[in-house]
Structure formats: structure tokens, C-alpha cells
Amino acid sequence: MAGEKKGLVLLDYWVSPFGQRCRIGLAEKGLEYEYSEQELLGDRSELLLRSNPVHKAVPVLLHDGRPVCESLLILHYLDEAFPNSPPLLPADPYARAQARFWAAYSDKVYEVGTRLWKLRGEEQARARDDMVEVLGNLDGELGDKAFFAGEAFGFVDLAVAPFTPWLPSYGRYGGFSVEREWPRLAAWARRCAGRESVAKSLQPPEKVDEYINVLKKHCGIND
Amino acid sequence: MSGAVKVIGAFDSPYSHRAEVALRLKGVPYEFIPEDLGNKSDLLLKHNPIHKKVPVLLHGDRAIPESLLIVEYVDEAFHGPPLLPADPFDRATARFWARFVDDKCSKPFWLSLWTEGEVQKGFMKEIKENLALLETQVKGKRFFGGDAIGYLDIAASGFAHWLSVLEEVAGVTLLTDAEYPDLCRWVKEYSSHETVKQCLPEREKLLSHFTARKDLFVSAVKSMAPK
Numbered sequence A: 001m002a003g004e005k006k007g008l009v010l011l012d013y014w015v016s017p018f019g020q021r022c023r024i025g026l027a028e029k030g031l032e033y034e035y036s037e038q039e040l041l042g043d044r045s046e047l048l049l050r051s052n053p054v055h056k057a058v059p060v061l062l063h064d065g066r067p068v069c070e071s072l073l074i075l076h077y078l079d080e081a082f083p084n085s086p087p088l089l090p091a092d093p094y095a096r097a098q099a100r101f102w103a104a105y106s107d108k109v110y111e112v113g114t115r116l117w118k119l120r121g122e123e124q125a126r127a128r129d130d131m132v133e134v135l136g137n138l139d140g141e142l143g144d145k146a147f148f149a150g151e152a153f154g155f156v157d158l159a160v161a162p163f164t165p166w167l168p169s170y171g172r173y174g175g176f177s178v179e180r181e182w183p184r185l186a187a188w189a190r191r192c193a194g195r196e197s198v199a200k201s202l203q204p205p206e207k208v209d210e211y212i213n214v215l216k217k218h219c220g221i222n223d
Numbered sequence B: 001m002s003g004a005v006k007v008i009g010a011f012d013s014p015y016s017h018r019a020e021v022a023l024r025l026k027g028v029p030y031e032f033i034p035e036d037l038g039n040k041s042d043l044l045l046k047h048n049p050i051h052k053k054v055p056v057l058l059h060g061d062r063a064i065p066e067s068l069l070i071v072e073y074v075d076e077a078f079h080g081p082p083l084l085p086a087d088p089f090d091r092a093t094a095r096f097w098a099r100f101v102d103d104k105c106s107k108p109f110w111l112s113l114w115t116e117g118e119v120q121k122g123f124m125k126e127i128k129e130n131l132a133l134l135e136t137q138v139k140g141k142r143f144f145g146g147d148a149i150g151y152l153d154i155a156a157s158g159f160a161h162w163l164s165v166l167e168e169v170a171g172v173t174l175l176t177d178a179e180y181p182d183l184c185r186w187v188k189e190y191s192s193h194e195t196v197k198q199c200l201p202e203r204e205k206l207l208s209h210f211t212a213r214k215d216l217f218v219s220a221v222k223s224m225a226p227k
Helices: A017-029 A046-051 A071-081 A093-105 A107-118 A121-142 A155-174 A183-193 A196-201 A205-218 B014-026 B042-047 B067-077 B088-114 B117-135 B151-170 B181-191 B203-212 B214-224
Strands: A008-012 A034-037 A060-063 A066-069 B005-009 B031-034 B056-059 B062-065
Touching: A008 A017, A008 A046, A017 A071, A017 A155, A017 A196, A046 A060, A060 A071, A066 A071, A066 B088, A071 A093, A071 A155, A071 B088, A093 A107, A093 A121, A093 A155, A093 B062, A093 B067, A107 A121, A107 A155, A107 A205, A121 A155, A121 A183, A155 A183, A155 A196, A155 A205, A183 A196, B005 B014, B005 B042, B014 B067, B014 B151, B042 B056, B042 B062, B056 B067, B062 B067, B067 B088, B067 B151, B088 B117, B088 B151, B088 B214, B117 B151, B117 B181, B151 B181, B151 B203, B203 B214
Parallel strands: A008 A034, B005 B031
Antiparallel strands: A008 A060, A060 A066, B005 B056, B056 B062
16 A cells, blocks of 8 residues: 555554553563554544544554454454464454453453453443353353463463453452452463563553543543 | 254244254255244254354364354365455455344344334434445455355355245335345345255245234333333
């Protein structure tokens, strides 16, 4: 495309767990890219609006100027467009289906978590119950394994790890402790945090908690 | 891998149809196991414990829930005409719009049918805007997939067959030739396709099935409304 920037550009936001999925994926594959921090609380950039007109959201991966949207789709795209780099998804079709299922399921952590810090009263209580169910299901799927697919860090670990710095905050709003209720999941989170690609991409829980307070103010929530 | 292929599904579910049409397009013989969603079977609950929904694909001792995951699995596990495009960017685009159908179209579509007044107007506006966006993907093409039916056609298939039946039951008009010429043309192409026709439920049967449940849908939607 004439005039389009060559190579990979990631339109992202510092604390976005969805963006972090892509950063981890790019690092695991050893791919060079330009990171482009986007404005989400203020006006969105023209580039973001042009690249993702439907959702106006990050992350967006630009490859030679062409946009790919949605974190899990970006990860699939990276595997398919860069087949000579280490694969993020397993090769076997059934393993791929299982990986896709749990990666997509984990989106609920953020969805439900947002309801948890935003809502109060009965609605917050419902969000708490939903979060307990989601984390219980993830813990059940992990079981006693080191990682979701077994011995090695894989697609589901990559998809879920970015939500881990949010869990202490969700725990405060929901009145639960991940460490106490789901120790295997807590241990898995520490295991992932020790991986370089993950450590470099995630924000510490204190920064995430600060950010939730910023979002609360932005929504007019004052407690 | 070998092993019997079965679909746990329901005749009135467009999601169940996605699984069946994918298998038929790929040329994979299968057994259809109808599920009574009002009284869920142990088989379903065993193989889809998280969501407890149809369809579920059984392939030997493997169980795959979620219709779009099933379509991708069928494409990857069996030989036959490809369902997803070859090019990575085109694949990403097809997947994006399939998710758009599920995440942005199903709910406002359903709610625009069973609500009334200003609330209904709001949902109708939303679904009409989103159908217009979806339509851009089939403009100038026979199918969303190009010359042949593909992944996005399968994902959008609910709008090809179920939509007009539900419009009739609800007394609502969403898709007109005048406003959506490309989408309406695609509806005809999709529903008259030789392979698709084999697993589309009979229109009259679907019509009477949904008509009998109309009051149920209306009251369920009312109870979902924020208090």
C-alpha cells in the first residue's frame, strides 16, 4: 500500500490486559514492532479511529498499514503471518479448540471484574458470585498442572496472565482472596510472572488499583 | 484421527445449524443428536459443563462446544474444501466479523423482537446500524466468503433463515430489499444453496415453534430488563 508504514505497529494502552496479551505474544515470537500508546480517556487518535472504526478500541495490530483488531485474533494472525517464529497456539486441532475455548472464556474475568468495581448493592453481589464461578472454573481447568496445557507455557496462559494484576483489586471489591480460595491459580500466576515476556508486559497490582480509581472518578463513582 | 462424528444440537438453533452446515460443506458424515433444552441431558452436561449449551461436536472421544470453535475445528481436523480463507489477513477479517455477529448483533436483534415502545426503537436502531456494517462485507460478492460459502457465511446464517421467521412471529420488519440490497441478495443465495438446504429447518415448523413460544420470549425479556 503506497505510503503505509512497513512492519508491525501495535496500537495499545499501557494497562490494557488485552494489549498485554499481544505484547507477550510478540515477545514470545521474537517479533520487532513499534509500540504506539493511545489516548483512551480523552479523544481517540485519528489513526485508531481509522484502524478500528467499529469498536474504536485497542489493541490493534497494524501490519504494513493493515489493521487486525481484537487481542485473540491478533495472536492467531501472528501465528499465521509469521509461521517461522515459535507458535503461540498448539498444532493439534483439538488442542487448538480447547485453547481457544479457555482463552475466550477468560475474557469474562475482565467483564465481570469491571462490574465488580463499578456496581454496588445487589448488582455487585451478583458480580461477585459470577467472579467466584469464573475463577473456580479457571482453577478447575488448571488443576494441578504447571500451566493450562501441561508442562509448558502456552496460549491459555498467555491469554489469562494479563488479568492476574487485577485480581487483588477484584478481591478487595468482592471480598475474596485468590491466594486463599484458589491457591493453585495464585501459584500459577506467580509462575507466569517469572516468565520474561510476561514480566515485561504486565503492570504491578498497585498501578492497576490506581488506574481503577482513575476510572471510577471518570465514571463519577466517589466511594 | 478417526471416530464417530456426532452433533448434539437443536433444530431451532441457528448455532446448531452452523455446526451441521460446516460438517456438510466439508463432506463429513455425522449423526445428529437432538437435545431438549428444557430438560438437558446428561450427555450435554457432561460434554459442555461450563456453558451447558448446544451445539457440541463429538468426534471420537473429543467434545468441542461453541459453534464457531466447532466450525474452525471441522476446518482443521478434516480434509475437504476450506471454510476459512487462506490469507492470514482475510482469516482475521472473517473471524472479526463472525465475532461481531455474536457480540454485537444477536442481543439487539433478539431484544428488538420482544420489546415495545421506546426500548424497542432503541434496539431496532442498534441492530439496523450493525446489519448495515455487516452488509459491507458481502457487497459485490456472492457470499461473504467470495464465490463459495465460507466461515463468515456460516456465522451469519441466522440472518439468512431465522431472521425472516422471527420477524413474522414478532410482527417486526428489519431487513428490507430497499435498505439492505446486498444482504437480502445474500439471504437468497445462502438459503438456496444445495448443501445448506439439507440442514435448514423447515420454515413452517420453525414458524409454529416460535409462535408457540412468543409469550415466553416476551416475559423472559421483561425479566431481563434493569430494575
